[in-house]
Amino acid sequence: MYPIHVDSEIGRLQTVMLHRPGKEVENLTPDSLSKLLFDDIPYLPAIQKEHDYFANTLRNRGIEVLYLDTLMVESLSDKEKRETFVDQLLSESKQMVNGSSQLLKEYLLSFDTKQMVSEVISGVLKKDLPEQAKKHLYEIMADHHPFYLDPMPNLYFTRDPAAAIGNGISLNKMREPARRRESLFMQFILNYHPRFSQYSIPLWINRDYPFPIEGGDELVLSDKVLAIGVSERTSARAVEKIAVNLFKSNSTIEKVVAVEIPKCRAFMHLDTVFTMIDHDQFTIHPEILDKDGNMNIFILEKGEDDEPVSITRRDNLADTLKEVLELPEINLIPCGGGDEIASAREQWNDGSNTLAIAPGVVVTYERNYVSNQIMRENGIEVIEVLSSELVRGRGGPRCMSMPLKRDLISKN
Numbered sequence: 096m097y098p099i100h101v102d103s104e105i106g107r108l109q110t111v112m113l114h115r116p117g118k119e120v121e122n123l124t125p126d127s128l129s130k131l132l133f134d135d136i137p138y139l140p141a142i143q144k145e146h147d148y149f150a151n152t153l154r155n156r157g158i159e160v161l162y163l164d165t166l167m168v169e170s171l172s173d174k175e176k177r178e179t180f181v182d183q184l185l186s187e188s189k190q191m192v193n194g195s196s197q198l199l200k201e202y203l204l205s206f207d208t209k210q211m212v213s214e215v216i217s218g219v220l221k222k223d224l225p226e227q228a229k230k231h232l233y234e235i236m237a238d239h240h241p242f243y244l245d246p247m248p249n250l251y252f253t254r255d256p257a258a259a260i261g262n263g264i265s266l267n268k269m270r271e272p273a274r275r276r277e278s279l280f281m282q283f284i285l286n287y288h289p290r291f292s293q294y295s296i297p298l299w300i301n302r303d304y305p306f307p308i309e310g311g312d313e314l315v316l317s318d319k320v321l322a323i324g325v326s327e328r329t330s331a332r333a334v335e336k337i338a339v340n341l342f343k344s345n346s347t348i349e350k351v352v353a354v355e356i357p358k359c360r361a362f363m364h365l366d367t368v369f370t371m372i373d374h375d376q377f378t379i380h381p382e383i384l385d386k387d388g389n390m391n392i393f394i395l396e397k398g399e400d401d402e403p404v405s406i407t408r409r410d411n412l413a414d415t416l417k418e419v420l421e422l423p424e425i426n427l428i429p430c431g432g433g434d435e436i437a438s439a440r441e442q443w444n445d446g447s448n449t450l451a452i453a454p455g456v457v458v459t460y461e462r463n464y465v466s467n468q469i470m471r472e473n474g475i476e477v478i479e480v481l482s483s484e485l486v487r488g489r490g491g492p493r494c495m496s497m498p499l500k501r502d503l504i505s506k507n
């Protein structure tokens with residue numbers, strides 16, 4: 096059965112890809128936190144327990160949970176594929192590898208596939224490899240960075256490296272060097288995993304495109320409308336590129352709504368300040384609106400004649416949503432109820448980062464009790480999950496999940 100179908104943010108979730116955090120989060124140190132995009136070091140047994148609780152919550156609702164590392168191991172079924180993967184990984188890790196490519200290659204290929212994938216994710220310490228003769232100045236004067244391959248602690252945010260849109264994938268060039276290698280996994284899974292490789296799955300944008308785009312900014316509002324945040328992580332160029340590619344392909348997307356959000360760490364992706372939770376209900380962090388309640392929004396559509404795209408400006412989010420979704424009314428539910436302190440605190444703790452598993456049914460962190468209560472008052476079913484350690488990576492249930500299949504929205 097064709098493995099990818101996502102034509103909304105809210106259609107009943109059938110299949111999702113997660114990554115259970117592993118040793119990579121224990122390889123964070125105070126010195127590397129900001130480079131590796133964490134605010135603190137999670138306690139591994141506790142973060143795993145919380146993640147398992149999240150995965151079980153989804154399973155209990157009948158959702159199929161796939162794990163990224165298992166898919167990856169199943170994709171690298173022979174020696175040639177393993178070698179291609181290691182070669183590509185090392186060429187993309189140039190700065191750190193520092194002349195030790197061959198040594199690292201032999202080291203990684205000495206493991207079975209499962210262990211190799213886990214080494215790549217958790218990072219390879221210089222002290223793990225046999226000391227090599229230091230011939231070159233850059234080797235003799237090596238810095239004190241302890242890793243040849245940096246750990247990938249952000250991998251449990253499976254939302255960002257790739258996103259399913261309709262029956263295709265946006266395979267993303269990620270903005271931060273600390274996360275760039277992450278989308279390599281999905282490239283190999285699509286090419287080599289039997290669940291995917293037998294189909295020709297369209298790529299709406301590829302990871303070799305020079306300008307960044309991340310899945311946290313990509314919201315499939317309907318089969319015809321895609322919203323994309325222009326943010327700290329996603330460039331206007333990539334938004335236009337994917338729009339043009341969608342319009343000239345067999346995709347059903349007719350409108351791409353580019354929503355500009357402030358470029359700052361707390362608001363890094365659109366899904367940290369805005370998510371869809373029902374046909375006509377959305378969460379929003381009030382601080383993305385200016386003092387008149389407006390913002391910078393552009394609608395991209397297929398152009399006339401030879402023009403690949405036409406662009407028109409809007410400034411009101413609620414009106415734009417009504418227009419593109421053809422709805423008479425919509426409800427924007429403010430994170431933290433709009434209270435100055437509660438909304439700042441709960442937005443920081445991903446109170447707006449809800450994962451809809453069906454129309455009007457969302458998974459959220461239990462800590463965001465103000466936002467959760469307000470959603471309930473608006474008729475939303477809120478399923479709470481644990482978050483003390485998961486939250487330290489600055490992402491919530493939406494960031495931690497990559498939906499691969501949802502029911503068609505009309506069926507719900």
Ligand SMILES: NC(=[NH2+])NCCC[C@H](N)C(=O)O
Pocket residue numbers: 131132133249252254255274310311312363364366367488489490491493494
């Ligand atoms: N879709 C999201 N909001 N993802 C959050 C990712 C958090 C991660 N630490 C980063 O900085 O990249």
